[in-house]
Amino acid sequence: MNREEVTDFIYDEAWMLDEGQFHEWLDLWLPDAVYWMPLNWNQQDPINETSLLYEDNFMLRLRIERLAGARTFSQKPKSRCHHVLNRPRILELTEHSAKAVTKMHYVETRLDEQQMLALTVTHDLKATPDGIRIAGKRVDILNCDAAFGNIQLLP
Amino acid sequence: MTEQNLQSRVDDLIRPQQVHRDVYTSPDVYQLEMKHLFPNCWVYIGHDSQTPNKGDYITAQIGDQPLLMVRHTDNEIHVLYNRCPHKGTKIVIDKAGNTGKFFRCPYHAWSFKTDGCLLAIPLKKGYEGTGLEETEAAKGLAHVGEMRNYRGFVFARLAKEGISFEDFFGDSLSSLDNMVDRSPEGKLTVAGAPLRYMHKCNWKMLVENQTDTCHPMVAHESSAGTAVKIWEEMEKPEGTPTPPAMQIIAPFMSPYEFFENMGIRTWPNGHGHTGVHHSIHSDYSDIPGYYDAMIEAYGEERAQEILGENRHNTVYFPNIMIKGPIQQLRNFIPLGPDKTLVESWIFALDGAPSELTARTAMYNRMINAPTSMVGHDDLEMYERAQEGLMSDGLEFVNIQRLYEDGEDFTETAELNGTTERQMRNQFDAWKRFMLGGAA
Numbered sequence: 113m114n115r116e117e118v119t120d121f122i123y124d125e126a127w128m129l130d131e132g133q134f135h136e137w138l139d140l141w142l143p144d145a146v147y148w149m150p151l152n153w154n155q156q157d158p159i160n161e162t163s164l165l166y167e168d169n170f171m172l173r174l175r176i177e178r179l180a181g182a183r184t185f186s187q188k189p190k191s192r193c194h195h196v197l198n199r200p201r202i203l204e205l206t207e208h209s210a211k212a213v214t215k216m217h218y219v220e221t222r223l224d225e226q227q228m229l230a231l232t233v234t235h236d237l238k239a240t241p242d243g244i245r246i247a248g249k250r251v252d253i254l255n256c257d258a259a260f261g262n263i264q265l266l267p
Numbered sequence: 268m269t270e271q272n273l274q275s276r277v278d279d280l281i282r283p284q285q286v287h288r289d290v291y292t293s294p295d296v297y298q299l300e301m302k303h304l305f306p307n308c309w310v311y312i313g314h315d316s317q318t319p320n321k322g323d324y325i326t327a328q329i330g331d332q333p334l335l336m337v338r339h340t341d342n343e344i345h346v347l348y349n350r351c352p353h354k355g356t357k358i359v360i361d362k363a364g365n366t367g368k369f370f371r372c373p374y375h376a377w378s379f380k381t382d383g384c385l386l387a388i389p390l391k392k393g394y395e396g397t398g399l400e401e402t403e404a405a406k407g408l409a410h411v412g413e414m415r416n417y418r419g420f421v422f423a424r425l426a427k428e429g430i431s432f433e434d435f436f437g438d439s440l441s442s443l444d445n446m447v448d449r450s451p452e453g454k455l456t457v458a459g460a461p462l463r464y465m466h467k468c469n470w471k472m473l474v475e476n477q478t479d480t481c482h483p484m485v486a487h488e489s490s491a492g493t494a495v496k497i498w499e500e501m502e503k504p505e506g507t508p509t510p511p512a513m514q515i516i517a518p519f520m521s522p523y524e525f526f527e528n529m530g531i532r533t534w535p536n537g538h539g540h541t542g543v544h545h546s547i548h549s550d551y552s553d554i555p556g557y558y559d560a561m562i563e564a565y566g567e568e569r570a571q572e573i574l575g576e577n578r579h580n581t582v583y584f585p586n587i588m589i590k591g592p593i594q595q596l597r598n599f600i601p602l603g604p605d606k607t608l609v610e611s612w613i614f615a616l617d618g619a620p621s622e623l624t625a626r627t628a629m630y631n632r633m634i635n636a637p638t639s640m641v642g643h644d645d646l647e648m649y650e651r652a653q654e655g656l657m658s659d660g661l662e663f664v665n666i667q668r669l670y671e672d673g674e675d676f677t678e679t680a681e682l683n684g685t686t687e688r689q690m691r692n693q694f695d696a697w698k699r700f701m702l703g704g705a706a
Contacts, residue, residue, distance in 0.1 A: 149638065152460045160624045161459025162613055162631045164638045170497070171512060171633075177493050178640055184489035186647035259463035259608050260637035262646055 113239050118210045119200050121244045122235060126195035126216065129266050134176040137266075141246045142238060143169050149251045149267070164256065164263075175266075186264060191222040193265040200235075209247070210237045218267040229267055230254035273299065274702060281698045283674070283691070284667035288656040290697075291469040291664070297604035299701060304585060305330030306412075306425035307700045309435045311587045311598060312336050312346055314614070315419045316456040317363060322381060325363045329425050330601065334411065335359055336421060339381040340368065346414040346423045347383045351375075352404040370408070383408035418447045419455055430536075430704050438679060439538035442581035446591035448573045451564035451618035455594060458624050462611040464637045468649035470586055470601040471693070473609060476645065477580040477588040477597075478541050478689040480526035481668070483519045486648055490640035491519035508552070515630050518547035519641065529579060529684040535677050537584025537696025539689035543681055546579035548592040554622045564618070582689065584696050593627045597635065605653050611635040666690045 128137040141147075148158050149165035158166045167175065178184055196217045204211040216231040236248035251267055268276070280287040280296070289296050310329040313336050317325050324337040326349060333349040335358065349357050351372040358370050358379070369386050371378045378386040385407035388394065399405050414423040415432045420443060422432065447453055466473065476482065483491070494516045498509075509517075518525075530543030542548075561570035581589050586599040594614040602608055613631050615624040634641045656664070669686035676695040682688055 151462065151632075151636075155459075157459070160615070160621055160628060162462055162611070162628050162636070164462075164632065164636050166629075166632060168512075170510070174490070174494050174497055175640060177497060178489050181489040181493055183492075184644075185486065186489075186643040257460060257463070259465040261465050261467070262643050263638045264643055 113205060113207065113210050113237070113244065115202055115205065117244060118202055118205065118212055118235075118237060121237065122200045122212060122214055122233075123197060125235075125246070126197055130192075130194055132192075134179065138169075138172055138176055140244075141169060141172065142240075145169070145236075145245075145247050145249070147172060147249050147251070147266075149253065149256075151256055153252075153256060155256075164253070165251075179265075186262065189223065191220055191264045193221075193267075194219040195267075208239045210244075211235065212237070216267075220263060220265055220267075222264070225261075227261070227263075229263070231267055268299070270702075273303070277698050277701050281694050282663070284670050285663040285665050286694055288662055288664055290694075291471060291653065292604060292656050294604050297469075297601070300601070301330040301332075303701045303703070304697060305332075305601075307429055307704045308585050309415070309422045309424050309430075309432055310585065311583065311596075312414070312421040312423050314455070314457050314596075314612070315344055315416055315421060316614075318344065320365065322365045322367045323363070324359060324366055324381075326359060326361065328600065329411070329423060332425060333357060334423070337366070337370075337381045343382075344414070344416055344421055345382050346411045346421065347408040348411070350409070351377060352385070352407060352409065353377050358408065379407045383410055418443065418453075435536055436538065436583070437534055437536065439534040439536075439540075439581070439583065442540055442578055442589060442591050443583075445573060445576045445578065446589055446594055446614075448565075449561075449591065449594065449619070450616035451560040453564075454617040455614040456617055458613050458615045458628065461598075462609075462631060462636050464609040464611070464635065464642065464646075466607040466609060466646055466649055467605055468607060468646075468653040469604055470599045470607040471697075472649045472652060473599040473607055474582060474584075474586060474588070474693065475666075475690045476649070477582050478531060478539060479687075480529070480531075480541055480685050481523070482648070483526075484521065484523070486644045487519045487641050489644060491516050495520055511552075511626055511629055512633065514551050515626075515633055516641070518550070521547065523685065526684045530681055531684050531686055531689055532679065532681045533676065533689050533692040534679050535696075537676075537693045537700075538582060539692055540578050540581035541684055541689075542577055542579030543684070546577045546592070548579065548590065549577040551592075551626065554620050554626075556620045557623060560619060582693070584693055585700075593630055594623075595627060595631060595635075609635070666694070 147167045151163050198215040200212040200214040202212045212235050214233045218229045218231050232252040234250040237244050238247045280290050312327045313325050318338040321338050321340050324335050327334045335349040336346050338344055356374040369378045369380055376389050380386050411423040411425050412427045498513050529545050531541050532543050533539035578591050588597045596612045598610040600608040611631055613627045666687045676692050
């Protein structure tokens with residue numbers, strides 16, 4: 113892996129979410145990878161405390177299938193989202209793996225409502241014969257301890 | 268508003284089988300709730316494990332009243348109004364902290380012991396001969412009417428006079444007891460931060476939904492139904508155990524008969540619970556070591572009795588719900604007629620394996636988070652209802668499923684799990700506590 117590949121991957125992943133290409137997005141994940149969104153600032157324990165998200169492949173698949181469901185009432189009408197990325201800061205880089213942290217602004221909208229979240233996103237990436245894949249992703253929301261309404265898509 | 272006007276306003280809103288939409292939408296009814304209903308009830312403040320050390324405090328509220336709960340130097344917990352008796356400044360504003368031996372107002376440095384008593388005023392000679400000692404301000408931080416720490420759960424009544432804790436809750440305390448008894452040490456500890464989920468709807472919609480057993484298979488088909496479908500279609504070896512996530516979400520798709528047969532029990536004063544016989548929590552897999560720890564603590568017979576209760580949602584009127592089998596507490600905090608903050612807390616069972624806490628944390632984030640697929644559809648329904656109720660086409664909301672003539676809410680009742688009696692029970696209590704709480 114090189115820096116440019118890692119950076120391109122992170123931009124492409126966000127692009128897929130914004131375009132609603134959720135199945136392609138899910139294909140980027142290794143089977144045992146987990147998407148973690150802590151509830152508390154600097155939260156260390158994802159297991160014995162509540163998080164906003166701590167989802168394995170099954171839960172992410174369920175989330176994506178649900179978004180397209182015929183009776184998914186909270187998605188009638190559908191939400192849209194939009195990521196703006198800072199240049200990823202690459203913390204670790206080897207031939208087979210990388211760790212990068214990226215500041216993002218995330219906007220989600222539905223009907224007349226729009227909300228913005230400031231994110232710090234940490235990617236653990238692995239090289240596979242099929243290309244770079246996600247081994248883990250942590251999304252820290254700047255105001256993670258604030259009271260939110262629905263956040264329906266994937267920051 | 269005179270007493271008579273209040274009586275007739277309240278009487279006009281509540282009928283045996285329906286309630287006027289103003290109870291959900293009207294700013295003046297909301298103000299009456301703040302002034303009369305909440306002060307007359309015993310309302311949940313917090314858990315004593317949130318303030319384990321002397322000087323530890325949390326901020327809280329009853330209705331629109333800002334409060335703080337603090338552990339005094341003698342280890343007793345006090346619930347005080349969070350307002351400097353001098354100019355009104357809030358004494359503390361963070362969710363939790365430690366104040367040491369005393370509170371010090373950041374405005375003029377009046378200081379108070381952690382039992383509320385006035386400790387010192389800078390340049391006190393300026394008050395000499397002014398009669399300060401005769402004023403309310405000289406008494407320090409005001410206490411609530413009455414408070415009670417029940418097995419770690421702290422409740423308070425704002426009104427100086429009123430119903431006692433025991434009379435208010437009565438037999439409904441059996442649900443709290445069961446939740447605490449599930450710890451081999453008879454003690455719970457708050458685990459992590461609460462989910463905080465903002466709802467643009469009236470607080471009562473959330474409370475009513477806790478015993479609304481006819482919505483899960485409809486509103487949550489998109490999440491629970493899809494989960495069941497994916498799991499069934501998934502290629503997996505024969506006998507693959509159902510993963511915890513599926514154990515949690517699949518029962519939401521249970522058929523109507525499941526909810527009819529689970530039963531509902533209502534108690535006097537607006538309390539009640541679903542899951543008299545079984546619940547969506549009944550079939551969770553055993554956690555190794557837990558049952559043994561329970562037998563060691565209680566003996567086999569008592570341990571089986573405790574774990575045999577699988578109550579689903581217990582509503583403590585006016586505004587919390589607990590789930591005993593998974594140690595969860597949800598607080599429906601009113602912020603306006605159409606605004607409610609929901610805090611969802613979880614607890615660890617002292618002396619029990621941590622896998623139980625892990626399952627509860629999973630339940631909390633899967634079902635009750637602002638990012639939860641199940642929560643999304645609930646909030647969508649509440650907000651649609653809040654907007655729909657502005658319609659002048661109909662003025663009343665129907666709550667008459669399995670209504671029976673002459674229902675007596677002073678009696679404990681066990682009924683078909685799809686009855687809306689618990690909603691009627693809540694409105695009966697609502698009406699009485701709006702008017703002071705007399706039977």
